[in-house]
Amino acid sequence: DSGVTQTPKHLITATGQRVTLRCSPRSGDLSVYWYQQSLDQGLQFLIQYYNGEERAKGNILERFSAQQFPDLHSELNLSSLELGDSALYFCASSPVTGGYGYTFGSGTRLTVV
Amino acid sequence: EDQVTQSPEALRLQEGESSSLNCSYTVSGLRGLFWYRQDPGKGPEFLFTLYSAGEEKEKERLKATLTKKESFLHITAPKPEDSATYLCAVQAWETSGSRLTFGEGTQLTVNP
Numbered sequence: 205d206s207g208v209t210q211t212p213k214h215l216i217t218a219t220g221q222r223v224t225l226r227c228s229p230r231s232g233d234l235s236v237y238w239y240q241q242s243l244d245q246g247l248q249f250l251i252q253y254y255n256g257e258e259r260a261k262g263n264i265l266e267r268f269s270a271q272q273f274p275d276l277h278s279e280l281n282l283s284s285l286e287l288g289d290s291a292l293y294f295c296a297s298s299p300v301t302g303g304y305g306y307t308f309g310s311g312t313r314l315t316v317v
Numbered sequence: 318e319d320q321v322t323q324s325p326e327a328l329r330l331q332e333g334e335s336s337s338l339n340c341s342y343t344v345s346g347l348r349g350l351f352w353y354r355q356d357p358g359k360g361p362e363f364l365f366t367l368y369s370a371g372e373e374k375e376k377e378r379l380k381a382t383l384t385k386k387e388s389f390l391h392i393t394a395p396k397p398e399d400s401a402t403y404l405c406a407v408q409a410w411e412t413s414g415s416r417l418t419f420g421e422g423t424q425l426t427v428n429p
Contacts, residue, residue: 249417260411292358298415302410311360
């Protein structure tokens with residue numbers, strides 16, 4: 205157990221739907237990062253939050269959004285889902301913003317049918 | 318744009334057969350280079366961080382080294398349990414925030 209908790213572990217949904225993925229960071233970590241891993245693209249950075257504020261943004265689609273709450277947990281919202289959004293979504297956390305290795309959760313496998 | 322290229326894509330070794338994995342990178346200003354291990358269906362597991370050229374770090378059968386353009390992960394006398402995908406990532410200095418840019422990984426298989 206890495207200390208980073210992601211729920212749910214698996215999610216199957218239909219095209220056009222909206223889902224929410226949840227992440228609780230490791231105790232004491234203030235930064236949360238979201239990554240997408242698909243078979244043909246490897247690990248792609250989506251977005252970073254630090255202590256509730258958005259700090260860095262990758263190639264995150266406009267259909268995707270995220271937030272970090274006062275208790276530091278984070279949610280990634282995916283809407284108008286397409287078949288191509290099927291992937292593993294990982295959350296990672298670190299104590300501060302940068303300079304340290306990130307601790308990854310075990311991921312949420314999203315399947316869009 | 319930061320880029321990371323790992324080679325080979327896949328590597329098969331016999332137990333005890335030492336080898337090296339390569340990670341070439343281009344980054345605007347290197348803050349750190351990271352090695353992770355990933356087992357199928359699981360999240361990446363942190364192995365090492367290297368911060369400057371010439372730095373080396375070791376953990377059991379693994380040793381990571383860093384130059385100004387590439388990093389190597391040396392695996393000495395590997396065992397079947399070392400089979401996994403090894404990921405290299407770079408972190409650049411940013412004015413706000415941080416991110417890791419990952420390579421595609423090297424899939425290592427160690428046969429008994």
